[in-house]
Amino acid sequence: MDSFSVLGVDPGATAAGPLTAATVSGGRALTSSDAGTDVAVVDATYAASASLAVGGTIDVAGTPFQIVGIVASASSSADTAANVYIPLDVAQKLSGAGDVVSTVYVQAGSSDRIAAIQSALTAALPTATVSSQSDLASTVSGSLASASSLITNLGTWLSIIVLVVAVALAVLFTISGISRRTRELGTLKAIGWSNARVVGQVAGESVVQALIGGVIGVALGLIRALIINIIAPTVSASAGATAGRGPGGGGRGGGSGFGGQLAQTTTEIALHAPLSLWIVGLALVLAVLGGLIAGVFGGWRAARLSAAEALRAVS
Known part of the structure; x- marks a missing residue:
């Protein structure tokens, strides 16, 4: 049985999110108009292994999704956060978890405010894990x-x-x-x-x-x-967080996972x-x-x- 990871993302999020570190190698990226539609963007490595291409379809939880784009990691030595990306609202509906999110990406207007924003989020959401690029x-x-x-x-x-x-x-x-x-x-x-x-x-x-x-x-x-x-x-050094397994939601640029995989931040060291x-x-x-x-x-x-x-x- 073929298994793959699926991540629901905010299709209108372009400044922050799991797809900001990926490049479109075929087709197009998700846009705001894709909300509520059964369209998907597929990771290039998975697309090659599963013989998927732009214009084709992929079955997610019994629902056929049209592939509108292929994305690849910006680093040749790291994978993207998931195999398949679909609109957030569609992922929430398929998971049956309702209007919930598992990951929220926040972008500070200035690097000087990152520490303050992180502290404020930690205080406001004591049960959540708040981490920054640093x-x-x-x-x-x-x-x-x-x-x-x-x-x-x-x-x-x-x-x-x-x-x-x-x-x-x-x-x-x-x-x-x-x-x-x-x-x-x-x-x-x-x-x-x-x-x-x-x-x-x-x-x-x-x-x-x-x-x-x-x-x-x-x-x-x-x-x-x-x-x-x-x-x-x-040599490559990687660090990352695991996309949630099982039903879950995604925040702005975040997603619901039907099988977790590492979202990696990779550093090339000469x-x-x-x-x-x-x-x-x-x-x-x-x-x-x-x-x-x-x-x-x-x-x-x-x-x-x-x-x-x-x-x-x-x-």
Whole structure:
């Protein structure tokens, strides 16, 4: 059995309502003259899936409605509030609920008055849910903030783990290099090099290598960041309210629902990789610091070598 959501809307409402965020892709929109008539506007996605077109008919609660228009969401990544839109008075009659509404859209004359109007409506209608576009935006922002915080924390711990592993590997490689340079380091100690000088030599070499690696890593990171900023991949964040299920009424621009569906407010967010001098500087400092730690450990290992034993070693 084919099921779809139906929303009764004020056909004369053009300033506010569920259809203000939709565009007419075929036929026409509902007008004031459509009040009391069996005409409908159909969502483009549903029309395509159900093979409906302008001029055809669709059966709603046993009543055939002529399709006068096709509408699509203004955002390619979000759906409209319902599959089918019909005049409000006709929807109230079909639902059998009488002269009731489930949603009333109010447009303020000035953005400065939104908070005051919202407070007045909340006081006048204590049992109703009063929300504004800023509330929906806060829902989206809150979700994004939570996701961003989770990703940031996860990224921070992953960075720490990677840094620790990288330093540990650098220490191991440095010590391995010391083992291969036993005769060389033993000769230096035999000719009078102090332990501090040996440690400084090994640490200096390690720092230079780390600095070169850091510069190469920063260059690769900058290239990848530039590619991401040029491509600017986007993600969609949505927030919305559910159109009522079962019999119900619609206010100005609102409607009666015969099967609820989400009316979504969608925000497109472009992803980008931030580029700043302090990030580049921090990367280089961490690279040098890691090299210094590895060099000190390796130098300490080299300083413990006995000159006599080192000279007896076979390279």
